[in-house]
Amino acid sequence: MAQIVLRNLVKNFGHVTAVAGVNLEIRDGEFLIMVGPSGCGKTTTLNMMSGLETPTSGDIIIGGTIVNDLEPGERGLGMVFQDLALFPHMTVFENIAFGLRVKNVADAEVEQRVRSAAQQMHISHLLQKVPRQCSGGEAQRVALARTIITDPSVFLMDEPLSSLDAKLRVDMRTELKHLHKRLRATFVYVTHDQAEAMTMADRIVVMNGGHVEQVGAPLEIYRHPSSQFVAGFFGMPTMNFLSGEIEAANDRLVFHSKNVEQVLPENLAADLAGRKVVFGVRAEHVAIGTGNMHGRVDLLEPLGDGTLVFFNFGGETPLVANVEPETLLAAGDNVTFSFDVKRSHLFDAENGRRLN
Amino acid sequence: MTTATVDAARARKQRRERRNSIIRHAILLAWTAVIIFPIYWMVLTSFKDASEWVTWPPYWWPHEPTWHNYAQIFAFAKLDPSLSRQATEQAFSIWKGLADAAFVCTAASLLALLLGTFLAYSISRFDVGGKYFRHMILTIRMIPPIVVAIAILMYYAILIPYATSALFGVRISLFDTYVGLILIYTATTLPFVIWMMLSFIDEVPYTLEHAARMMGAGRFMVLRRVVIPLVASGMVVTFLFVFILNWAEFLLALTLTHPEVTTLTVLLNKFQSASEGRLYGPQAAIGTVITVPVVILGILIQKHLVKGFSFGTIRK
Amino acid sequence: MVELTSRTAPLRSDTEAGFLRRLGAWFAQERVFRLIPFVLVEVIFLAVILIPFLLTIYISVLKWRANRPFETAVFAGFDNYITVLANDQFWLAVGRTFYFAGVAVILELLIGFVLAMVVSQTTRFKALYTTIFLVPMMIVPVVVGYNFSMIYVDSGPLNQILAPLSDLLGTDPRIRWLSHPGAAQWGIIFADVWQWTSLTFLIFLSGFSALPQQLINAARVMGATPWQIFWRVQFPLLKPAIVIAIVIRSMEALKMFDPVVLLTFGGPGTSTQTVAYFLWEQVWVFNKFSFGAAASILLLLIFGFLIFIGIYMLVRQRNIADVARAA
Numbered sequence: 001m002a003q004i005v006l007r008n009l010v011k012n013f014g015h016v017t018a019v020a021g022v023n024l025e026i027r028d029g030e031f032l033i034m035v036g037p038s039g040c041g042k043t044t045t046l047n048m049m050s051g052l053e054t055p056t057s058g059d060i061i062i063g064g065t066i067v068n069d070l071e072p073g074e075r076g077l078g079m080v081f082q083d084l085a086l087f088p089h090m091t092v093f094e095n096i097a098f099g100l101r102v103k104n105v106a107d108a109e110v111e112q113r114v115r116s117a118a119q120q121m122h123i124s125h126l127l128q129k130v131p132r133q134c135s136g137g138e139a140q141r142v143a144l145a146r147t148i149i150t151d152p153s154v155f156l157m158d159e160p161l162s163s164l165d166a167k168l169r170v171d172m173r174t175e176l177k178h179l180h181k182r183l184r185a186t187f188v189y190v191t192h193d194q195a196e197a198m199t200m201a202d203r204i205v206v207m208n209g210g211h212v213e214q215v216g217a218p219l220e221i222y223r224h225p226s227s228q229f230v231a232g233f234f235g236m237p238t239m240n241f242l243s244g245e246i247e248a249a250n251d252r253l254v255f256h257s258k259n260v261e262q263v264l265p266e267n268l269a270a271d272l273a274g275r276k277v278v279f280g281v282r283a284e285h286v287a288i289g290t291g292n293m294h295g296r297v298d299l300l301e302p303l304g305d306g307t308l309v310f311f312n313f314g315g316e317t318p319l320v321a322n323v324e325p326e327t328l329l330a331a332g333d334n335v336t337f338s339f340d341v342k343r344s345h346l347f348d349a350e351n352g353r354r355l356n
Numbered sequence: 357m358t359t360a361t362v363d364a365a366r367a368r369k370q371r372r373e374r375r376n377s378i379i380r381h382a383i384l385l386a387w388t389a390v391i392i393f394p395i396y397w398m399v400l401t402s403f404k405d406a407s408e409w410v411t412w413p414p415y416w417w418p419h420e421p422t423w424h425n426y427a428q429i430f431a432f433a434k435l436d437p438s439l440s441r442q443a444t445e446q447a448f449s450i451w452k453g454l455a456d457a458a459f460v461c462t463a464a465s466l467l468a469l470l471l472g473t474f475l476a477y478s479i480s481r482f483d484v485g486g487k488y489f490r491h492m493i494l495t496i497r498m499i500p501p502i503v504v505a506i507a508i509l510m511y512y513a514i515l516i517p518y519a520t521s522a523l524f525g526v527r528i529s530l531f532d533t534y535v536g537l538i539l540i541y542t543a544t545t546l547p548f549v550i551w552m553m554l555s556f557i558d559e560v561p562y563t564l565e566h567a568a569r570m571m572g573a574g575r576f577m578v579l580r581r582v583v584i585p586l587v588a589s590g591m592v593v594t595f596l597f598v599f600i601l602n603w604a605e606f607l608l609a610l611t612l613t614h615p616e617v618t619t620l621t622v623l624l625n626k627f628q629s630a631s632e633g634r635l636y637g638p639q640a641a642i643g644t645v646i647t648v649p650v651v652i653l654g655i656l657i658q659k660h661l662v663k664g665f666s667f668g669t670i671r672k
Numbered sequence: 673m674v675e676l677t678s679r680t681a682p683l684r685s686d687t688e689a690g691f692l693r694r695l696g697a698w699f700a701q702e703r704v705f706r707l708i709p710f711v712l713v714e715v716i717f718l719a720v721i722l723i724p725f726l727l728t729i730y731i732s733v734l735k736w737r738a739n740r741p742f743e744t745a746v747f748a749g750f751d752n753y754i755t756v757l758a759n760d761q762f763w764l765a766v767g768r769t770f771y772f773a774g775v776a777v778i779l780e781l782l783i784g785f786v787l788a789m790v791v792s793q794t795t796r797f798k799a800l801y802t803t804i805f806l807v808p809m810m811i812v813p814v815v816v817g818y819n820f821s822m823i824y825v826d827s828g829p830l831n832q833i834l835a836p837l838s839d840l841l842g843t844d845p846r847i848r849w850l851s852h853p854g855a856a857q858w859g860i861i862f863a864d865v866w867q868w869t870s871l872t873f874l875i876f877l878s879g880f881s882a883l884p885q886q887l888i889n890a891a892r893v894m895g896a897t898p899w900q901i902f903w904r905v906q907f908p909l910l911k912p913a914i915v916i917a918i919v920i921r922s923m924e925a926l927k928m929f930d931p932v933v934l935l936t937f938g939g940p941g942t943s944t945q946t947v948a949y950f951l952w953e954q955v956w957v958f959n960k961f962s963f964g965a966a967a968s969i970l971l972l973l974i975f976g977f978l979i980f981i982g983i984y985m986l987v988r989q990r991n992i993a994d995v996a997r998a999a
Contacts, residue, residue: 052566073572085567089585098581099571150571380790384801387787391808394819394866397829401822412827412846413835471712478709485713491987496721498979500927502948503968506955507724510965515727543720575705604812606930607948611956621814628818628934636822643815654810655803 003028003154003186004049009058011044018044020210022058027203031180031187035197035233036207042190043158045207049188050079050156062154073102078152082159084143086131092118092142093127099150117149136164140172148183157189161196173200194234198222206230223343228352231280231345237308239280240319243349248273255279255346259314260293262339264346268356272346277355280345283308286321288329291338295319297331311335395647401640402426409636425637429645450642453623460534460619461602464541469595471542472549473557477583479550480557481565490554496547504544505611512536512612532616540608545598552597556590557583596657600650620646732965752966761942762967765950766974772857772946773925776864780921781914783865784872791873792880802877809870817934820863824849824935853943856936860944863931868924872917879913880906915989919982926978947971 004026011019019041026032034042047053049060051072059066067075087095093114094101100110118124121141131139140160147155161169177200180187191197197204198218206213206221206229214226225231231239244257246264253264253272257279288309295313302308302325309321309329321337329335346355401409402425404418429450478484479493512530521527530536560583568578584591606621614622624646627639732752756762791801808816823830826846831838838844849855883906891901929948932938938945938953945953951971955964 050566050570052569071574072566072569073574077570079567079570081563081567083561083563085561085563087564087568087582098568098573102568102572102577146567146571380794383786383790384794387783388801388804390866391804393829394816394823395807395811397823398815398819410825410827413832414827414829416829475709475712478706482706482709484709492983495979495983498923498975498982500948500971500975502927502929502951503972503975506951506964506968507728509955510727510731510961511724514731515723539720543716546716600810604814606812606814606933607952610933611952621812624814624818625933628821639818640822643818646812647815650812651807651810654807658803658806 003063004188005059005061006045006049007059007061009045009048009060010056011041011048011053012056017210019048019055022207022210022212024205024212024215026186026188029184029186030202031177031189031200032203032205033189033191033197033201034205034207035191035194036213037192037233039209040207041210042192042205042207046156046158046188046190050077051075076152077154077156078147078150079156080143080147080158080160082162084131084139084160084163086139086142086146088131090130091127092123092129092131092134095131095142096127096146096149098146113149117145120148121145137168137172140164144179148179152185154186154188155183157187159191160189162191162193169196176200195236198234206233224354225345226354228278228280228347231347235282237283237320237322239282239345240286241317242279242281242315243276244279245276246272246274246346257315262341262344265341265356268346272355275355276349278347278349278352280347281339282343283320283322285340285343286319287338287340288321288323288327288335289337291336293337295335295337297329297333297335299331300329309335311337313337398640398643398647401636402644404637404640406637425641428638429641450620450623450645453618453620453642454645456534456617457603457619457621460537460541460617461599463534464538464545464602465595465599467538467542468545468549468598469591472546472594473553473584473587473591474579475546476550476553476557477579480554481562490551493547493550493554497544501544501607504540505608508540508608509611532613534617537609537613537617537619540612541602541605544608545601548598548601549594552594553587553590556587556594560586593657596653600653603646603650728965729969731962732969734962752962753970755963756967756970761945762947762950764942765945765947768857768944769926769928769946769948772861772864772928773922776861776868777918777921777925779861779865780869780872781917784869784917785876785914787869787873788876788880791877805873806870808867809874811867813867813930814934816863816867817931820859820866820931821850821935824859850936851940853940856940856944860928860931860935863935864925864928868921872921875913875917875920876910879910883909912989915985919986923979923982926975 004024006022006024006026009019009022010017018039022041022045034045036042044053048055049062051067051070051074055068060068062075062077086092087098090098096114096117097110100113105113114127115124118127121144123138123141123145126134126138126142131142134142143160161172164172173196176187189200201218203215204218204221205215208229214221214230216224221230222234225234228241232241242255242257242260244255244260246253246255248254248270252266253268253270255262255264255277260279262279284306288311293313295311297309297311298318299310300307301310305325306322307325307327307329309323309327310318311321312318319337323329344356347353348355400416400418403421403423404415405420405422405424408415408418408420475484479490483489509531512533517527517529530539564582564586565578568582569575573581604621605619606625609617609619609622610625613619618626620642624639624642627635627642733749734747735751787805791798791805794801822828826848830849831846834847838847847855849859887905887909888901891905896904927948928946929952932944932946932949933952936944938949951964951967954960954967
């Protein structure tokens with residue numbers, strides 16, 4: 001059963017199209033993350049799901065019912081905001097209880113449920129404090145407690161971790177995943193951080209310019225990006241891209257770029273010959289010390305579990321390779337390099353679509 | 357540089373700074389005197405007995421200070437014949453003016469506050485009236501009040517009685533009524549309320565309202581439980597500011613009311629317009645009574661005035 | 673696991689829903705709620721602005737004195753407007769108003785600026801001086817008028833202070849200031865300056881305190897003298913404040929009314945009549961309603977033009993500030 005379905009969702013703000021036709025099926029109980037750069041339409045889509053924005057056209061279907069005309073509070077959703085939106089003039093207790101107070105739930109029941117939610121989020125000791133007195137992580141938990149208390153079936157989250165410092169962010173990621181497993185609810189999560197998306201999601205929706213570029217499991221997206229945009233968005237450091245063209249030579253297809261010549265695998269379609277393409281290869285698939293292409297080391301960045309080698313080969317931009325930490329290299333060294341072509345990617349130079 | 361020249365330079369600098377400081381304080385003290393003098397004179401006169409009002413040379417301190425003027429204006433009885441220069445029908449009593457002014461000002465300020473806060477909220481969240489409405493709102497105040505007075509006079513004294521007698525058969529005029537003055541005071545101060553409350557409401561992050569709505573609160577509940585508590589202090593400042601404006605208002609009260617409704621400003625003017633037998637004492641007393649609470653209030657909200665008048669002259 | 677009570681149990685409000693609550697709920701709906709302020713604004717605009725305005729225009733094209741019943745009013749086209757435009761007193765009042773406003777505003781700007789500059793440089797008693805200097809603005813204008821009339825009276829303190837000078841000149845020190853046209857005019861101007869210098873002071877004080885200290889420090893490090901710093905750094909940055917002060921004060925000063933009524937009644941003769949006073953007299957004292965209506969429409973047009981200029985200058989100032997900030 002698909003819990004949420006978005007059908008041909010469009011949102012225009014005057015002349016600006018923020019969301020240009022989104023079709024999505026979100027499965028019951030999954031952790032779905034929408035990623036993309038600023039302005040790609042992910043937050044607008046989320047706001048349309050919550051009811052805070054009305055779609056220009058298209059439908060939002062939750063649990064089989066079209067909810068376009070329902071008020072946000074009537075859709076049975078919970079939402080966590082980027083700035084947490086805790087009511088500064090109320091205690092933590094009242095913040096959590098707000099959803100119940102709105103529905104005129106009896107005091108005794110409110111008391112019990114608030115304490116239960118607080119206990120689940122480990123903030124029972126903060127109940128009489130004011131949001132101003134809470135640390136970033138504590139405030140985050142209060143926001144979560146406030147959301148789980150109304151027991152929604154779907155949780156919408158708009159970049160909830162972006163206001164936290166780096167270490168706290170990593171800790172909270174794990175907590176959110178645990179929470180998801182425990183509640184067994186559907187999480188729809190928006191972020192611009194690809195690392196967050198990769199670590200937490202069951203499925204990722206990559207958005208760009210109001211369109212959905214690709215939907216799939218994290219590893220799927222990492223290994224088989226459907227476009228150059230997706231390929232470049234995921235992975236640290238960014239994938240190496242080389243512009244060039246494909247030629248046919250001796251029954252095989254060869255990729256040509258400045259100072260680079262790479263024979264391509266056999267299973268490619270023959271009509272690719274003569275195409276202008278972009279050749280993509282990740283840093284961990286570039287090998288140094290083997291092969292017949294030459295380059296000169298520019299910069300080294302030791303990461304601890306590997307070393308990034310930035311080197312020039314006479315092309316327009318330097319290439320990056322991720323090598324074993326024990327490799328002895330220094331800036332200025334002349335090296336040879338090669339690509340793991342079976343794990344490389346080819347994209348059409350004009351529309352960025354995946355070709356292989 | 358030798359120590360001698362350095363020392364000489366420092367000494368010169370110190371002399372110059374001391375001289376500048378003296379000049380500065382002289383200027384400040386001079387203007388302070390200019391400001392304090394008329395106020396002092398008024399309070400002074402209010403304590404003078406009738407015989408000391410127009411002496412020459414004038415007395416800078418009453419030879420026989422008296423509470424009599426205050427007793428006069430706060431008396432419930434109409435006239436103390438022993439004090440009037442000419443037989444006049446002037447009612448000294450300040451009670452009517454005080455009561456009318458207090459009632460009208462409070463009612464009009466409250467009405468403007470409620471209406472204005474609601475409208476400010478709508479402008480802030482929904483852009484009611486267009487994108488530039490919030491910048492244009494104060495331009496309404498630039499219409500000269502005399503034009504407003506003439507137009508509203510026609511409206512209250514002519515059109516409305518005509519319309520109500522045609523529609524309901526009963527002739528209702530808003531001229532010289534409490535309702536009439538309250539309505540016009542509300543209308544003229546509404547732009548201020550909106551302008552001030554806008555700046556307060558803009559500071560409330562709208563994600564708070566989103567969160568409340570997600571939890572099922574309707575707009576009214578959101579206003580009541582989330583927005584208003586956070587702008588409550590702003591509402592108090594706005595109310596006081598508008599109250600002071602209404603309290604000091606003269607032209608509209610003069611033209612649209614009296615004698616049924618008589619605010620303090622109109623009352624004071626009535627004394628003034630008597631060409632003979634000016635009663636300086638009671639007048640000064642009334643003036644003092646009008647002024648003192650306002651000055652105190654003004655000093656209290658002074659901090660907010662300074663902030664509000666920055667107009668973003670130089671943004672940080 | 674959080675218990676599942678609220679989603680399934682009936683809500684208290686449902687079963688006890690009264691008419692009022694459902695009405696409130698209907699209003700709280702998003703689309704209805706958004707309409708309410710719109711409707712309100714339209715109603716207020718109509719009732720308070722549009723209708724009186726149209727009414728005034730209507731009356732201005734009639735020939736009618738208020739001491740005769742309305743029914744005798746006769747359509748007179750633009751006669752009233754021509755009468756107003758041909759009326760010397762009207763134009764004199766207009767000119768006088770500009771004169772008063774101009775002199776008063778210039779004085780207020782100068783004094784306010786100097787005071788703000790001095791206060792912002794002073795450390796001792798700064799708060800006290802600021803509070804005192806802001807007081808006149810808060811005093812009811814009617815009371816200010818009354819105060820000054822007491823001071824200007826022939827046996828008043830002003831004459832007493834000037835007595836040594838009068839003795840020197842051999843004149844009677846008990847001068848009736850308000851009986852001389854020129855002096856009466858200056859009396860009114862000074863009353864206005866006394867009260868409203870506080871406002872320009874306030875605006876300039878905010879301007880001075882918002883000046884970024886970094887810029888001044890940078891200039892000092894580069895060796896600029898205090899005078900140079902003032903003219904080249906501080907003054908240009910204060911231009912927005914100056915413009916705002918000019919526009920706001922001018923607009924208000926042109927409406928001058930309270931001091932005229934309190935101090936001079938437009939006298940002696942008509943020498944201190946501002947245009948607001950003139951109109952008041954025509955309508956409330958002489959009951960020339962149509963004349964007054966026509967004059968007020970004309971005044972509105974004049975003011976409309978000035979408002980337009982004022983807004984233009986303010987908006988330009990804001991845009992310059994925005995551009996400067998973005999740069």
